[in-house]
Amino acid sequence: MTIYNWNGDVLTEWKLLQENMSAKEQAWKTFMSTGRVASSIDISPEVLSSWQRCKDRGMDPYDEHVVTVPLHILSEKLKKNNWIIELVRPILQETADNIRDSGYRIDLYDQELCLLMRFGKKIAGQDSERRELIIGESHTEADAGTTSTNLAALLQRPVQLMAYEHYKTMCHGLTCASVPIMDSSGNLLLVLTVEGNCWPMHKHTLGMLVTLKYYIEYLISKDIRSYSGINEKTITSVIEMIEDPAIIVDNTGKILFSNSPAQNTLGEGWNSLIGFNCETIWGKNPFREVLNSPHSIANRKVVLNIGSTQETFFATIKPVVNDNEKLVMAIGIFKKALINKCAGAGSQKFKATYVFDNIIGESPEIQQTIKLARETAKLDNNILILGESGTGKELFAQSIHNESNYSSGPFVAINCSAIPHSLLESELFGYVGGSFTGSKREGQIGKFEAANGGTLFLDEINSMSMEMQSKLLRTLQSKTIVRVGGTEEISIDIRIIAASNQDLWQLVKEGHFRDDLYYRINVISISIPPLRERIGDVDRLIDNFIDSFSKQFKRDIKLNEDARRLLQSYSWPGNVRELENVLERCLVLSRVNDNNIISISDICTYNGIFEFYQKQDNQLILADPAQEEASDEGSVLTDYEKLLIIDALKKYNHNIQATAQHLGIARNTLYRKIKKYGIKQE
Incomplete structure (x- = not known):
């Protein structure tokens, strides 16, 4: 398949792009028809989950209908967001001008994912693969399917999608990158999306957007030190008096101050912590929770990524608000946790x-x-x-x-x-x-x-x-x-x-x-x-459970081949748990009977399988006379085969024709078996 024609040299990147899109096209088609994707194809869990939600809603991937908000609501949205539009307009317009010949445009969505503004050249008339977006268009997942815009809003992090990663076919010719713009309390304000053709694909689009994100968020909140009246020299002197590692971050999580113990203990691999976001330094950490709440945490056990290792601390973090009750910073003190070598079994409870x-x-x-x-x-x-x-x-x-x-x-x-x-x-x-x-x-x-x-x-x-x-x-x-x-x-x-x-x-x-x-x-x-859909896995699970139980019971347990075939043909409504329970039950029976071979008679003590066995017209055993003739007189099938024939004869009042038809065998075969087992005729 080819989404975009390339008439120049055949580039390696072009080949890789085509291979990638071909694989994802196949994944998309397979999912739309079966609801599954082959494990060999790299579809991210976020995208796959979004596809599933869209499919659950009954969304038609081929529907090109566009949902737009009414004009009066759009007018209200533009009025409500006018202050931030005016703030970011010069930045986005200048950025769009710089990429005007790349085929990309910048779209600005509000927190409800309504398109408020577009920056950049209009789509050229000869570009029939693309559609001009409409101001007021909704890009929620429920309205537009899987897009980078709604995934960035949902996950609250940068997202880039290409071609068939989108749910709807009308987006299959596009590559889109989106970033959420958050306020100082961690609430979604806007989403920025850059949209363009799949080729030529610009690798740095997402990186450019991330830079715009941080710059815009900085403009919105401004650097805390520029308006909070903090004297940097004074604060530094104060926190240096604290013996434990101490950190002060602004309301976006950027580190403003740190004392020497913090630099030495928490800053491995970093010449300085100042100016970096705390998540950049340590990954997941409790500052974000305090900034989002804002609530204090006291003496909580936390684990931080320090260099290439993980270290445990007890953290106390308090938010700081100004006279207007606006959060301006958070102060955290971290005490190194001592390892308790005498911890009892309770520490392993969870x-x-x-x-x-x-x-x-x-x-x-x-x-x-x-x-x-x-x-x-x-x-x-x-x-x-x-x-x-x-x-x-x-x-x-x-x-x-x-x-x-x-x-x-x-x-x-x-x-x-x-x-x-x-x-x-x-x-x-x-x-x-x-x-x-x-x-x-x-x-x-x-x-x-x-x-x-x-x-x-x-x-x-x-x-x-x-x-x-x-x-x-x-x-x-x-x-x-x-x-x-x-x-x-x-x-x-x-x-x-x-x-x-x-x-x-x-x-x-x-x-x-x-x-x-x-x-x-x-x-x-x-x-x-479910286990019934996992072709070939029943055998592997059987062997695994028998091996495990054999070690547990200290016996070398084997499974009769007829019994294995019966287990393979059963539908396992209770799935893996039911299979495990049946085999454990059989191993207990074999131990009681001092027998190391699990037979059909052992398995059929489980009611569900015995009922299934009867409903199959017993063809596993009775349908093949040649196999029956070749079987050993002492076969482990004998007891149950005899019981099944007696039961069928009683059911049909010893009518040979009806009994044979029920059992799925010829009349001559039934006579032979009656004689073999010495069954009395009434």
Whole structure:
């Protein structure tokens, strides 16, 4: 395929671009027809999750209809944002003039993703691949499908998409890069998008946009030292008197001051910390939480990336406001945490034990899911895991945690369906002493506090009541919790991984699940395929479980080939968990019977498989007379075959024709078997 013709020399970059777009074109087509993407094709989890949300909405990817806001609303938006438009207009116009011959334009969207202004040349008439955007056009995901504009707003970070990464075909000829513009409190103000053809592709477009982002945000908030009246020399002298590492950041997270202990302890690899954003230095850190709240945190255990290692500190950070109650800075003191070598088993209570290597399976379906989950683990966004019961949702959640930025923190899991609705609130948020009858005098922390600095896994979130959904949404928005019976807001820093064994989008449409909570937890979604769709994985799982149980029981257990074929043909409605339970049950039976071979008779003690076995007209055993003749008289199939024939004869009042037809064998074969087993005829 070719999206854009190139008439010059065949460049290496051009070839790579075409190969990349061809692969993503195939991925897009496969997803639109099957809802899945081959694991060998590199589609980011953010894009794949957006595709899935669009598909769930029933959005037609071929629909070129454009949604625009009414003129009176557009007029209100322009009036409301006039101050910031006038502030950024000279910068964007000058930038657009500098790239006027590149085929790119700069688009300015408000916080609701309505197009307010465009900067740059209009599209040339001969460029039939592109469409001129309309002022007032909506680029929300619900209106425009997957675009860099709505992904940048949702993820609150720079995003670049090309060609078939967009959901709708009308964007398939474009490359788009977007950045969110945030205010000093971390709220979305604008989104800037640069749009152009896929070729020639300018690699530095996103970098240019990121530079514009920081410059515009600086103009909006201005450098704190230019208006807060801070005397730099005085402040430096004061914090140098603090023995522990001390840092002062402005309301955007930029480091204004640091003392010598901070430079020596927290600044490994940096000549100076001053002027850099704290996230650039340490990655994820508690300053952002305080700036966004703004609430103090006191003596909290935090993990910072110091050089190539991770170090643990106890942090106390307080926000500072001016006379107008406007946040101007935050001051943090970090005490080095001492390693407690005598920590007991309680320190391991909330620990994730599984990693991705523990997930057994080579099928394309499970490998694609593992790949998506690995990529998702590196991000900090909330995750929704979808899958039937028994597919291994918690195994994936633990694996994601162990490869994430939260891996040094706790992993706390809670099954929302296993706790009565009346108790779920105190289980999640904790309670103060004396809140209700039977409560502990000293109170108790909830799962949110227990997971602080780590991951909270909310399994079967689909069972959560609407009232609890509302409280959970507030917590996710404010990043604070209030214990039951208390009034103090407690800041939390956790990653949420939610899981559901039901279609949440269907529950949203039916009014049983809040749509705003759905979008909050479904930033990135991972669908785990059921075992019946994982071609070839049953065999690998069987061998893995038998090997594991053999070591556990200290017996060399084998599986009869007929029994293996029966396990392979079963549909496994309970998925991997059911397979594991069946094999464990069989191994216990084999141990009781002092037999190291698992047979069909062992497997058929499990009701679900026995019923399935009967419904198959017993063709696994009875349909092939040649195989039956060649089988050993002492075959392990004998007992169950005899019972099945007796049962069928009784069912059909010993009518040979009806019994043979039911069993799927010839009358002569049935007579031969009746004689072989000595079955009495009535």
